[in-house]
Each structure stands twice: as structure tokens, then as C-alpha cells.
Amino acid sequence: xxxQAKQHMLRAGAAGAVASLALIVPSxxxxxxxxxxxxxxxxxQMDEFIPMLVAFIVLVIILGKFxxxxxxxxxxxxxxxxxxxxxxxxEARIESERVLEQNRAELADAKQLASEIVSQAxxxxxxxxxxxxxxxxxxxxxxxxxxxxxxxxxRELTAAELQxxxxxxxxxxxxxxxxxxxxxxxxxxxxxxxxxxxxxxxA
Amino acid sequence: xxxxxxxxxxxxxxxxxxxxGEAREAGTVFEVDGELSAIADIVxxxxxxxxxxxxxxxxxxxxxxxxxxxxxxxxxAVRSMLGLMVERQEVGLLRQVRxxxxxxxxxxxxxxxxxxxxxxxxxxxxxEVINDKLVxxxxxxxxxxxxxxxxxxxxxxxxxxGKRIDASVRTQLERARVALASGRSGSEG
Numbered sequence: 001x002x003x004q005a006k007q008h009m010l011r012a013g014a015a016g017a018v019a020s021l022a023l024i025v026p027s028x029x030x031x032x033x034x035x036x037x038x039x040x041x042x043x044x045q046m047d048e049f050i051p052m053l054v055a056f057i058v059l060v061i062i063l064g065k066f067x068x069x070x071x072x073x074x075x076x077x078x079x080x081x082x083x084x085x086x087x088x089x090x091e092a093r094i095e096s097e098r099v100l101e102q103n104r105a106e107l108a109d110a111k112q113l114a115s116e117i118v119s120q121a122x123x124x125x126x127x128x129x130x131x132x133x134x135x136x137x138x139x140x141x142x143x144x145x146x147x148x149x150x151x152x153x154x155r156e157l158t159a160a161e162l163q164x165x166x167x168x169x170x171x172x173x174x175x176x177x178x179x180x181x182x183x184x185x186x187x188x189x190x191x192x193x194x195x196x197x198x199x200x201x202x203a
Numbered sequence: 204x205x206x207x208x209x210x211x212x213x214x215x216x217x218x219x220x221x222x223x224g225e226a227r228e229a230g231t232v233f234e235v236d237g238e239l240s241a242i243a244d245i246v247x248x249x250x251x252x253x254x255x256x257x258x259x260x261x262x263x264x265x266x267x268x269x270x271x272x273x274x275x276x277x278x279x280a281v282r283s284m285l286g287l288m289v290e291r292q293e294v295g296l297l298r299q300v301r302x303x304x305x306x307x308x309x310x311x312x313x314x315x316x317x318x319x320x321x322x323x324x325x326x327x328x329x330x331e332v333i334n335d336k337l338v339x340x341x342x343x344x345x346x347x348x349x350x351x352x353x354x355x356x357x358x359x360x361x362x363x364x365g366k367r368i369d370a371s372v373r374t375q376l377e378r379a380r381v382a383l384a385s386g387r388s389g390s391e392g
Contacts (some may be wrong), residue, residue, distance in 0.1 A: 160384075167383030171376045178372050179322075179356045187323040191359045194370035195329075195336055201317070201363050202340040 011066060215296055218284060219303035223311065225280035232308050236316055237348045238277045242285070243301040245273075246294065256294045263290055305364075314344040317363040322353050322372075337363075 044052075182190070226235040246253055252273070256266055267286040274282060288294050309316055317337055319325070325333070330347070337345040341363075357372030 164384040167380045170383065171380040174379075175356055175373065175376050178376075179353070182357060184323045187321075187357055188326060188329055190357055190372075191321055191323075191325075192329055192332055194358050195332055198336070198359075198361070198368045198370055200340040201337060201361055201366055201368050202315075202342075203366065 211296065211299075214293065215299045215303050218288070218293075218296070218300045219307055222280055222284050222300075222304055223307055226278070226308070227311070229278065229280065231278060232312055233316065233346050233348070235278055235281060236305055236308050237318070238274075238281050239301045239304055240318070242274055242277060242281065243297045246297055253294065256289055257292065259292075302365075312344075312346065314346045315341045315363055316346050316348065317361060318348045318350060320350040320352050320355060320360040320362075320371075322351070322355050322357050324351055325349055333359075333361075337361075 222235065222239070223232065226232045229235075246256070255261065255269065258266070266289045270285045270289055271282055274285065277285075284300075285294075285297075288297065288300075305316060315337070319333060333347060334345060337347070355371035355373045356376070358370045358375070359368075360371050361368045
């Protein structure tokens with residue numbers, strides 16, 4: 001598009017230049033003859049002015065027909081292009097902001113999730129710790145209870161043994177005392193008592 | 204050894220009655236009962252003696268000699284009966300013979316035979332007390348055989364017709380010992 005516009009412009013320019021040259025030449029020829037005094041220096045002379053005007057008008061027409069549309073088209077194209085670019089970049093910006101926002105949101109979510117997981121793990125870790133501790137305590141108590149029972153049993157056994165020994169000893173001593181310490185008469189009194197207390201031999 | 208029971212009973216009865224006859228003549232019916240009891244207890248309580256008396260590999264005369272020697276203090280009638288039993292390998296019947304003898308002897312004398320064991324000798328008062336008690340128990344005349352055995356430590360043991368009253372101090376101490384050792388029942392003895 002731009003190449004075409006350029007070409008139009010070059011053509012129009014060339015045409016304009018040629019036209020100007022063609023018109024200037026005769027005016028240069030005339031310039032040598034004219035009187036250039038006072039205000040007449042500035043004011044245009046009719047025999048110069050009208051060809052120039054005609055040339056100018058022709059130039060304007062040519063430019064208007066070829067040059068300006070091309071130029072305009074080019075400008076318009078540029079404007080469009082720029083507008084498109086602006087729009088696109090705006091869209092891109094919006095899109096990127098949206099994505100950024102989304103990412104932020106996701107990050108926040110992820111952080112939340114992570115902290116939840118961590119706190120859950122902590123809780124369950126605590127729970128496991130508590131469970132293990134309790135079990136260990138229960139085991140220890142059970143062991144202690146068993147040990148207590150064993151000790152108690154052994155204590156009872158020992159006590160029973162001791163009791164037997166005491167009984168044996170006491171009776172042995174009593175026997176010796178009775179056997180040797182009672183006089184015959186005391187024996188006889190004992191015998192009499194037993195005979196009277198005894199049941200029937202004819203039972 | 205005769206296996207037929209009625210035959211056995213007949214043999215036992217014969218031994219007993221023969222012995223009773225001889226004891227009656229000697230007037231030692233009651234004493235013989237005592238000796239017979241003692242011998243029966245010794246022989247059945249001593250496995251080696253019993254085995255020796257039954258041992259075929261030992262000559263009969265040697266075994267009869269053994270009996271005579273061990274029970275030298277017994278009445279001759281008893282010893283000769285024992286010798287006969289050894290000869291006939293009927294020593295195992297001794298216990299039954301003794302029981303049968305006691306039965307017919309008690310019948311003969313119209314009394315119950317009682318063995319009384321004490322740690323010290325009895326005095327007359329005690330004899331009276333014991334006699335009264337036993338007559339009260341059996342309702343008949345009672346013949347008492349006295350034994351002194353310090354091992355019972357004190358008190359009295361009375362045996363008659365296979366029954367026993369054990370009021371010895373030794374037994375009571377044993378009972379106390381058991382009660383003390385068990386500890387649960389705190390019955391004051």
C-alpha cells in the first residue's frame with residue numbers, strides 16, 4: 001500500500017515539476033524585459049500571472065486527483081494500522097492483566113492450600129504423636145501392673161512359706177516344752193481331761 | 204496261698220480257734236490278743252520282714268527260726284502258730300487271723316478289748332476313770348491293755364475293735380501346725 005502511494009506521489013510530483021518548469025521558462029524569458037519599479041515589483045503582471053494561474057490550477061487538479069487520494073489513503077492506512085496496533089496492544093494489556101490477576105488468584109489459592117495441608121499435617125502429626133504416647137503409656141502401665149501382680153503373688157507365696165516355717169517351729173517348741181516340762185501328775189491330769197472330753201469309742 | 208475266699212476264711216478261723224484254745228488253757232487269752240496284735244502290726248508294717256518270711260529261696264527252718272528269734276517274748280502258742288504259717292506260706296493271713304482271734308476271744312471273755320496308750324504310766328484313779336468311760340461306751344465289761352509311749356508327748360490314745368480315739372498331744376500339735384501353716388482359718392485351738 002505504501003509503495004503504491006509512494007509511486008502515486010512520485011508521479012504526481014514529477015508531473016507537477018514538469019508543468020512548473022514548462023511554465024517557468026517563458027516567465028524567465030519575460031522577466032528580462034519587464035520594468036521593476038516601485039509597487040510594480042510586487043504586483044503580478046497579467047501576461048505572467050494567468051499562465052501561472054493556469055499552471056497552478058492544472059497542478060492542483062493533478063495533485064488533487066492523483067496525489068491527494070494516494071496520500072490520504074496512505075495516511076488513512078497508517079491511521080488504521082496505528083489504531084489496530086493500539087487496539088491490539090490494549091487487548092493484549094487487558095489480557096495480560098487478566099492473566100496476571102488469574103495467576104495472583106491461583107497463587108493465593110495455592111498458598112492457602114499449602115498452609116491448610118501444613119496445618120492438617122501438623123494436626124495429624126500431633127494426633128499420631130498423642131496416640132503413640134498414649135499407647136506407650138498404656139503398655140507401660142500394663143507392664144507395671146503385671147509386675148505388680150507378680151510381685152504380689154511372690155509376696156504371698158513367701159508369706160505362706162514363712163507362715164509354714166513359723167508354724168513348724170512353734171509346734172516343735174511347744175512339743176518339746178510339753179514333753180519335757182510337764183510332770184507325771186500334770187500329764188495324768190491332762191489325760192483325765194481328755195478321757196472325759198473324748199467321744200465314744202463305740203461310735 | 205489259697206485263693207478261694209471261703210477256704211481262706213476257714214483257714215483263718217482254724218488258726219484263731221486253735222490259738223484261742225491254747226491261750227484259754229494257759230489263761231492268757233487277753234494277753235495273747237495283745238501279742239498277736241503287736242506281731243501283726245510289726246510284720247505288716249515291715250516289708251523286708253514280710254518278704255523274708257515269704258521267701259522260698261530261704262530254708263523253711265531258717266525262716267521259722269527268724270520268727271522265733273524276733274518274737275522271742277511272745278507266748279509259745281503264738282510262736283508255734285507263726286512257724287506253722289511260715290511253713291504253709293500263709294503269713295499274709297496274719298492280719299485276718301488277728302482280727303478273728305480278737306472277735307472270738309472277746310466273745311469268750313464277754314468283754315471288749317481296749318488298748319490305751321499314754322506318755323506316762325497310769326495311776327489307779329486314771330484307770331478307774333478310763334474304765335468307767337469305756338464301760339459307758341460299750342455297755343459291757345472292758346479289758347484294758349496299757350502301753351506307755353513317750354512319743355505321743357502327752358494325752359491318750361484308745362483303740363478298740365478297729366476304732367481309735369486320738370487325744371494325744373502330738374496329734375493336736377500336728378493339727379495346730381497345719382492350721383497355723385494354712386493361716387486362712389484362724390480357729391483358736
